[in-house]
Amino acid sequence: MVDDERGIVIALKGLFTKEGYEVETAESGEEALDKVKAGLFHVIITDLSMKGMSGLELLGQVRELDPACAVLMITAFGTQRIAVEAMKAGAEDYLPKPFDNDELRLKVRKVMETQLLKRAHSQLLEQVRLETGVFENMVGRSRAMMRVFETIDKVAPTDVTVLIRGESGTGKELVARAIHFRSPRARKPFIPVNCAAFSRELVESELFGHEKGAFTGAVARREGKFEAADGGTLFLDEIGDMALETQAKLLRVLQEQKFERIGGNQPLSVDVRIIAATNQDLEAMITQGKFREDLYYRLKVVEIRVPPIRERREDVALMVQHFIAEACQRFSAPEKQLTAEAMRACVEAPWKGNARSLKAAIEQAVILSPGAEITAEDLFAGSEPDGDHPSSPAPGVSNSAAATGAGGDSELMFREAKEKFVGDWERDFFVRALRTTGGNISRAAERTGMYRQSFQQKMRELGITLADIGLAPKSEG
Numbered sequence: 001m002v003d004d005e006r007g008i009v010i011a012l013k014g015l016f017t018k019e020g021y022e023v024e025t026a027e028s029g030e031e032a033l034d035k036v037k038a039g040l041f042h043v044i045i046t047d048l049s050m051k052g053m054s055g056l057e058l059l060g061q062v063r064e065l066d067p068a069c070a071v072l073m074i075t076a077f078g079t080q081r082i083a084v085e086a087m088k089a090g091a092e093d094y095l096p097k098p099f100d101n102d103e104l105r106l107k108v109r110k111v112m113e114t115q116l117l118k119r120a121h122s123q124l125l126e127q128v129r130l131e132t133g134v135f136e137n138m139v140g141r142s143r144a145m146m147r148v149f150e151t152i153d154k155v156a157p158t159d160v161t162v163l164i165r166g167e168s169g170t171g172k173e174l175v176a177r178a179i180h181f182r183s184p185r186a187r188k189p190f191i192p193v194n195c196a197a198f199s200r201e202l203v204e205s206e207l208f209g210h211e212k213g214a215f216t217g218a219v220a221r222r223e224g225k226f227e228a229a230d231g232g233t234l235f236l237d238e239i240g241d242m243a244l245e246t247q248a249k250l251l252r253v254l255q256e257q258k259f260e261r262i263g264g265n266q267p268l269s270v271d272v273r274i275i276a277a278t279n280q281d282l283e284a285m286i287t288q289g290k291f292r293e294d295l296y297y298r299l300k301v302v303e304i305r306v307p308p309i310r311e312r313r314e315d316v317a318l319m320v321q322h323f324i325a326e327a328c329q330r331f332s333a334p335e336k337q338l339t340a341e342a343m344r345a346c347v348e349a350p351w352k353g354n355a356r357s358l359k360a361a362i363e364q365a366v367i368l369s370p371g372a373e374i375t376a377e378d379l380f381a382g383s384e385p386d387g388d389h390p391s392s393p394a395p396g397v398s399n400s401a402a403a404t405g406a407g408g409d410s411e412l413m414f415r416e417a418k419e420k421f422v423g424d425w426e427r428d429f430f431v432r433a434l435r436t437t438g439g440n441i442s443r444a445a446e447r448t449g450m451y452r453q454s455f456q457q458k459m460r461e462l463g464i465t466l467a468d469i470g471l472a473p474k475s476e477g
Contacts, residue, residue, distance in 0.1 A: 173277070208225030
């Protein structure tokens with residue numbers, strides 16, 4: 001409860017304490033903000049007009065710190081217009097002074113019930129996510145991916161601008177879509193624009209639209225992506241390829257939320273959230289004068305880095321299972337699974353094209369494999385383990401071998417790669433899975449895409465015991 005009138009604070013604390021709530025009080029917005037930083041609250045009731053930080057300013061700060069917290073605004077007579085602005089800024093509800101205690105009690109009870117349902121739902125989603133490893137069409141249980149998922153959860157309810165960094169094929173657009181569809185804008189459009197796919201003139205036309213006759217070929221007025229995304233999210237992919245002149249216009253739109261169509265002079269207002277992505281080194285581009293520093297800091301309010309596969313190889317087995325299920329459904333194929341050798345090859349392969357390359361290899365294997373099991377030959381038929389990047393050698397293959405080309409040389413490269421996996425490869429594969437999970441057999445089986453019983457059978461066949469590899473048996477509960 002936040003109000004600079006001490007009598008109101010004391011009275012409302014007594015009222016809601018009798019209702020069974022735990023109540024904290026503050027006599028200024030600054031004091032309230034310190035308490036919000038120190039702990040989580042379900043509901044904040046704040047006066048709109050206070051000395052120092054106003055209730056509206058407090059609302060903005062709370063939305064940044066804890067988007068899940070509900071804010072009820074108490075307004076003085078004649079400030080209802082500002083209260084409506086507060087509702088637009090994210091306030092749950094407002095109540096004019098003098099207010100009725102029963103009405104306030106009813107509003108708080110309603111908001112609290114909604115809050116508890118939301119948190120229970122979030123906990124359920126979190127449990128499902130941990131069990132399946134799937135989060136908004138992204139797959140992973142590694143620490144690196146969990147950080148990405150946690151950041152998405154934190155920024156999605158806000159309107160902050162997000163910059164997504166990562167190599168080609170890591171899933172930057174999936175991250176952008178996850179932010180949008182977990183945000184209050186989820187029912188509004190998500191509009192992607194690939195800035196690298198258009199010339200400077202066409203990018204501006206794509207973004208801002210144009211008037212009839214603005215340039216040769218402009219035979220009619222055209223709506224731009226900013227207008228199409230009004231109320232929703234505009235995803236600017238490959239932002240590093242945007243021309244400097246267009247960057248300046250984009251910066252103005254971000255600052256003013258207004259723009260003009262090409263060839264027009266009528267300012268248009270939009271309510272758009274911007275998410276940008278790049279695989280380029282923007283800091284180096286700023287030094288070279290190829291990217292505006294002011295735009296960089298405007299875009300990088302929150303930065304999310306999507307890790308490449310080589311930094312989260314423990315997720316490969318989960319990704320493989322996910323892509324196989326998708327491919328079998330897409331191509332109406334019977335259920336399939338990788339052999340242990342093929343799984344080992346997937347885990348060890350360079351995948352310079354990241355998830356995009358892995359997915360393509362799985363789709364190829366689902367189509368080509370004659371039976372229910374997918375072999376390494378099915379995965380890498382006619383190419384090396386990272387077909388998108390012929391310059392990248394397969395595990396155990398020399399650079400000179402990788403540079404020899406296709407045809408018979410590709411077959412030779414695969415045989416060399418396969419020879420690397422014979423001998424102790426199978427034992428090493430299972431030992432690594434056990435050590436990664438600290439000796440938890442059920443989790444090790446999940447990581448390798450096997451049933452627990454099959455995993456234990458393989459352990460027996462290979463003569464692996466937890467004691468032999470320096471691990472004590474772990475509880476499977």
